[in-house]
Amino acid sequence: MNEQMRQSEESILHTYNRFPVVLDHGEGCWLYDTEGKKYLDFAAGIAVNALGYHYPGYDEALKEQIGKLMHISNLYYNEPMSEAGHKLVKASGMSKAFFTNSGTEAIEGALKAARKYAYAKGRRDRYEIIAMNHSFHGRSMGALSVTGNAHYREPFEPLIGGVKFADFNDLESVKAQITEKTCAIITETVQGEGGIYPAEQSFLEGLREICTEKDILLIFDEIQCGMGRTGTYFAWQSYGVKPDIMTCAKALGSGVPVGAFVLGEKAAEASLAPGDHGTTYGGNPFVCAAVSKVFDIFEEDHILEHVRELTPYLEEKLDGLVEKYDTVAARRGKGFMQGLVITGIPVGTVVSRALEKGLLVISAGSDVLRLVPPLVITKEHIDLMIEILEKSLA
């Protein structure tokens, strides 16, 4: 353990078992540690750094905003927020956005909006929320309450009441949990943390149908799978199934801490009103300058098209690993959000070996190797990733 690692362990609360590497700087899709060793980055800070490091124009836009204003509170208007909000609403085809500091806070806002929607309609008895098993929505008390992982929840119970769990991609199990008291159903469009499980078309369509019929709000958590990761701005757009509320974060600012919950017309008209919700930092000029620039870069440099174009190549190469190695049982995923199911050896072993050989990948669930690279990777990066993974698996 070197000096920086030791000092961190002395002062930082031990809630993470970190990899033994001190990262220093990045360039493109590469990261460099303090000893000068370089790593091909297929983790992207957990699906955050959509544009990699120092993407042309990105740093400049942020520096320019630092030179003007970083923070003013939400008591005043500012240009970056109005631009970022406009672009987010336009990209999603939804109605109103609220910027937060994280994904977790976006979930909190979405849950509050759903409860308030029922309340505003005079249905105070409608407070139940249906969430999915193996889901992940964050670590605060509210977000944890809808996270389908008992191991994460149990030490902190009692959490918020009225949450029921159903099985992802099992419409009947969701139907079985619906009562007169149900106000919302929340699901990731592609489960991330739980092991990279894309929703089935019929599942999302079925949810949409039930929710519309019963006036239940449908919430899609797009925090990990949104912002171009699956080849459309938001994963639900490729299914043609629109939620009433959507959460996003991670790649939204591509490196600055920002999230948002976005309401469709119905939820926007009758839910959160002045005084119902707030945040000191949320959507400050600095982070919104990043969001706004990210949308500009996505448009000008055709990032979504690039993901769509390169996905078949990435999938073909990963499928090659499934064929070649007994330890790789299957591939699952959508776009640049891919998982390899590892059997026979702990997935952590493969991740550690890859790190030693200069490739950053992460895990998901108990046995999935997760690949969530910057959206700007090239074929050459994919080839190199496969080469290092092969050496790590051999």
Ligand SMILES: *Cc1c(COP(=O)(O)O)cnc(C)c1O
């Ligand atoms: C990461 C994540 C969250 C939590 O976001 P934070 O920014 O860590 O608070 C919520 N939902 C999903 C699907 C995520 O991947």
